[in-house]
Amino acid sequence: MRLPMNTSLATLKPSGIRRINALAAQHPGCIALALGEPDFPTPDVISAEVTASLDRGDTHYPPNNGRPALREALSAYMGDADLTFSADEVILTDGATEALSATFMAMLNPGDEVIIPTPAFGLYESIVVANHAKTVFLDTEPAQFQIDEEALRACVTPATKAIVICSPNNPTGCILNAASLDAVARVAEQAGIYVVCDDVYNRLVYVDGYERFAQRHPELREQTVVIESFSKPWAMTGWRLGWLAAAAPVIAEIAKAHQYLVSSAVSFEMDAAARALTVDPTPMLEVYRARRERVLAALDAMGLDVVEPAGAFYTFPSIKKFGLTSEDFCIKAIKEANIALVPGDCFGTEGHVRLSYCVSDKNLDEGLRRLSNFVSTL
């Protein structure tokens, strides 16, 4: 006899990204333009702090929400971006992943609905479903990956508890414009729902005029949760460090979930985290910016349509004209051209692939050459 486990969790499919990576691994020399993590090392000044912390014996349980000095630093860092949260309204987490888990665990009751504009990072759906809540997907493709107010309104029901937005977006690289942010604010205010802002790519923006939801709509702070990460701006994906901020009554509940899930982030990474906040990520940003130009020029030469990305390190070109599913396109690209991309289907949007530029210039150029040859055969 097999005792039943979480039946909501059982409905989730294994990640398509993993399938693509497994296939790519069987093809020696495959160039992966599929990765979502910086190809830079963590800056030495940050790593050195861990050695110092270990030498000092900083290896015991820290305060659950992170050390007070670090939370002060996080509060000040957010203040520099016009986001006003006190140190008591910040929790250091085990990556944005745990921040999202703790937030939804604290927020959701069985049967609640969460609006997820698609394309979207797959984790949102998994966490919502694992908490016995329901996903309501809002297709943003017709609005060029912006949020159309009427379409959003149509997603709201009495069961709606939250909307999760991600700007710059994974997988499109697009940022939400002022009209989209205002639409979210109006609907959230009227419906009395939470706005969970996945801002992990906020330091990786290549255009002027980027605004964050919490910055533009401070009047909704009581119902806003902001999630950030050390992973992307400082190339610290393996450290599993992030944070979240919300108004005190909301933080009090999320703090419980955080404590139940992981107790705390890692003690001997906390001084390094504070150091990271003082490191300017611009040099890495400039490298991404140059690669982005190369990718956009190459896609244009291949005749692939793309909504120009403004941030992160992704592009999400359309492959509709080839008449293949995104998964078939990606499998064929690995088998015939030894290049790995991620099917748009993994993000809830067919007819596109995600191409990321977290690879060396040499591999990027070779990858784009292979892609160009491949699409010319279709």
Ligand code: PMP
């Ligand atoms: N949100 C988005 C949109 C992401 O792309 C990622 C990582 N790929 C995360 C959250 C999770 O980041 P972390 O490494 O901080 O857990």
